[in-house]
Amino acid sequence: MAYTLELDRIRKTFDEFVAVDDLSFQIREGEIFGLLGPNGAGKTSSIRMMIGITVPDSGRILAFGEPLSRRTLERVGYLPEERGLYKRMSVLENLVFLACLKGLSPSESERRARRWLERLELGGWAKSKLEELSKGMQQKVQFIAAVLHEPGFMILDEPFSGLDPASSVVLKDVLLDLKKQGKTILFSTHRMDTVERLCDSICLVNHGRSVLEGNLREVKARYGRSSVQLEYEGELPLLKDPTLVSGSNDFGNYVELRLAAGADSQRVLAEAMKSSTVRRFELVEPSLEEIFIDTVEKTKVEKVNIEKTGAVTHA
């Protein structure tokens, strides 16, 4: 299977601060790929190298099987985490300008922009100045800017931020539609629920390194059904028993706990029934959030002194 994007041992340092360290992963053609990681893990630095804004100190990046060049970059769309549009220009002018920079003609840009605006329910706003739009609407415009030139590969940094649930559904449908058309999408996000619903593969980075990667189902299977979701009333002293539980996450309505190595799930149930009324007891694959927190905790290494490097890149 062909890869849309390949990162091969890339490394980027800013003075002594290592932003990306020996990072490798591949994104298959036509898949939705989740790039995850806590704040400052090196996600934005990696993305900037993928779209040619910065160049890695070492390592290799291939897009569509070729080294990055202006020509390959025209087939890449980018949605930055923060709004990156001209506030005092109209929605349409913003879109046409950015699409022209990607090589489209002005008339074709406008035709496509209008079609997309209709699709995302912004048809009446084409002539409005960007600053007159709400945050969520601006986010949609930003999304259109990323897909207007029909790129084969889209990099979307937190595409759902600021969207209301209805708009989120519209955007999700658009993304799935793009996937159906064979486009490749890279997601960078903190929102694990979105990733679980949409992504085929993930890569979790921390301190510039990949700490977990692969097909989402395989990753979760690797953890096995080693988690328990428990809905209860009363007390649960067993959560503090390290021979049974290695970690837990209270979601309010229920608690999700990870079984300690070699612990028997039936003993946990028995213990729980002693101290509380159990409403629901389910053995599950750990949620991605569990895996995320668990992995990040495990890979916590010595914190790099960011202050020392002076100006911090936006991560």
Added chain:
Amino acid sequence: MRNVWLILRREYLVRVRTKAFVLFTVLLPLLMGSAVLLPTKLAIHTSSTRRVAIVTSDAKLGAAVRGELEEMRMSEEDDAARKLKNSPSTGQKADKPAFVVRVEDKPSDALKEQLSGELRDNKLDGFLWIAPDAMTSRKAVYYSRNGSDFVEANQVSRGLRIALSEEQLSARGVQTAEAKKLLGPVDVDTVKVDKSGSNKSNGMGAFFLPFALLMMIYVTVLTYGLYVMRSVIEEKSSRVVEVLLGSVTPFELMAGKILGVAAVGLTQISIWMLAAAAMGAGAMAMVGDLMKDAHLEPAVKFLFPVYFLLGYLTYACLYAAIGAIVNSDEEAQQLQFPVTIPLIACMVVATSVIRDPNTQMAFWFSMFPLTSPIIMFVRATVSMPPMWQIVVSITLSLVTLYGLVWLTSRIYRVGILMYGKRPTLPEILKWIRYT
């Protein structure tokens, strides 16, 4: 190249469409125009022919003074104004007689009362009281409603002086015609001597025009340099730059931006030039006279765009670098001061350079690349420096510009992606070394 063009066009259109641009472009010529035209118009409007009376027991003297005053024309009202305006341009109105004179030859207290009454009732604008001993004391009193009109008082006293002198001269046997000739005005013209020969020039114009052109370069370089800086800061703080850099190189972005703002500047200057041309005879004649007075060599017209562009591009690069380094307009305030110092220095030395364009100081200021676009141009407007000096200054300026473009594009490239704390100088030096 297409990308540079697209960025240039956006930068241009966005700026030209703003209300600020339209206002500034329209208001400035209006302001300048009214500053030039209004005083002239007002001066002509308020000065109508004045009715004066001359009181003297010496009928002959009275007639002589009357003759002198009635010969005076509106256009002679002020020697300095006449020189600046060059009488023909002020129009026909100016050729009206300045005074209507009547002579009273029986001085008495009653007459004085009567004339004062007429003065109060606005039937008279003033009266000249010549005492009988005036011939020896050379003293007289001029009564008028408006004691502060020194022009009017000056003319009256000139008329009296000439009449008195004529009478005394004729008493010594000098013919009246000859006396008139002797007492006629003296004109001192300044003549500028340069390689192309000598040309009549006027001190006012020779000073005023270089200064006006100097101000024009200074103001435009500063204004448009700041435009570039703000534009960089805006793109940086709105994060548009991250999207743009997925499509264009930092160098294309910077080049498009600087050229786009330059296009805005040239548009504005062209509009002003056209406005000046359309402003009407008065202003044009005045500017035209000054041009003639200052006697610009033809080369100066060619040097203006050259030095404007050199100056603008040099400072636009510096301002672009500042914009890339800082995060906000407030931070930029502190950093832009050092960049402005050479410009301010230019303004400080400009006056002395115009007066004497060939001093050591003028020479070095016209060689130093950050001041040469302004000072060398000023020198050229006053008196053309040797060709080798112009060539050296332009060459130095171009070499510096090339270096600056290289340097600032490297600072820009790193700076526009850096947020947070403002970098220190060693950090900026490190950026320049990044690959």
